[in-house]
Amino acid sequence: MRNQEKDYSGVSVQALWRLPYYLNYIKSLDEAKYSCISAPIIAKALNLNEVQVRKDLAAVSNSGGKPKTGYVAKELISDLEEFLGYNSVDEAILVGVGHLGKALLSYQGFENCGLNILMGFDKDEAIIGTNVCGKQILPLDKLKDLCWRMSVNVGIITVPAKEAQMICDMLVEAGIRAIWNFAPVHLHVPDYVLVQNENLAASLAVLSKNLTESLKEK
Amino acid sequence: MRNQEKDYSGVSVQALWRLPYYLNYIKSLDEAKYSCISAPIIAKALNLNEVQVRKDLAAVSNSGGKPKTGYVAKELISDLEEFLGYNSVDEAILVGVGHLGKALLSYQGFENCGLNILMGFDKDEAIIGTNVCGKQILPLDKLKDLCWRMSVNVGIITVPAKEAQMICDMLVEAGIRAIWNFAPVHLHVPDYVLVQNENLAASLAVLSKNLTESLKEK
DNA sequence: TAGATTGTTAATCGATTAACAATC
């Protein structure tokens, strides 16, 4: 689920979700015009509370901000990137090379976020041996051995809901430490394995519930 | 962002996120064995607090549960589906037919969740006129007219970050009431338009931060 | 009847927001 208990270097999960938005916003600014950036400006741009942004930045920034001027934009960008782990790359493999799996394998943006998807796995003979964006698609029985050999830490699950737990078990056996789960199911894993759920159905439910309420109000 | 303020029929956003997991779990059970299902059982299966599940179910269920036995599984399933709006279909269009856009256009599961993606739009001449899974890809200048004519309420944005705000403005102009945004940017919209963000970069940040902390502990 | 489960009311916990002194 979305809400977890832990804190990361004094930053709550909710705050962690906001950081990429800060980063994106600051990066989008004209460097010449905004060599410095302040919490109130970011707050206004992203529709957030000023104090909230200030607290988030305080937790992330190394050098801190200066009264009246705010933070040096360049420094804040690199502090955010550092904090979000964009500089240290994690190796990942993906299981389930359907439409979504292919989309994730093809997406170039993950490398800038510190994730390198090495290859895909699938059970379908028809796509085994092919490659997607230069990334090889291999049969499931090679998974364990390859993950161990290359000490892969992250597994991405894009298989149908019914197969997700089985694939999850395989990944755990292969020494995976974190799972990015796109199947709309709760996965059972040992304590030391992390699961991050990306549940489109749940997201859609929030959207449609919101929409229904909103249309009612008219 | 994930957290919003509103309540939907007494259900918080956090609770709303849990409902699809309940639904999926109950559906996965053997009907013959589990004609009735109780909050404690669901809680155990999904690693949640018993009282939390009970409260969620109480808010969703029409007939309520019976002490000792729990809820009638069939009724609970249909109550959940009703509450989540899976029975009333919203029409949607998608803008940005790249890898992710294609994946979403091709995904069959959304129909069961009350979302019907009618067609895709893109600016790339090479794919305009083709179709993905039987869904036509049209040029952007047809967007406004078609959305009005078919009274489409939902727009899905799968364009690059830089173009997202511009597309968003187009959608608003086309009378869209809710936007499912896959670009990692904050969108500016009028009050009456809803935005549901699906930020993979943010999700990835949580995962990788978790992983780093977890590996440190060793 | 005994026991499991429901539904509700109260306590806890944590994130957001407000207030304010410090500082460039």
Add this chain to the structure above:
DNA sequence: TAGATTGTTAATCGATTAACAATC
């Protein structure tokens, strides 16, 4: 100096959890 912004401490708000009476 005056004013904007920082960083911190306290107040508020809401979700989760605990406690307990009601009931099949």
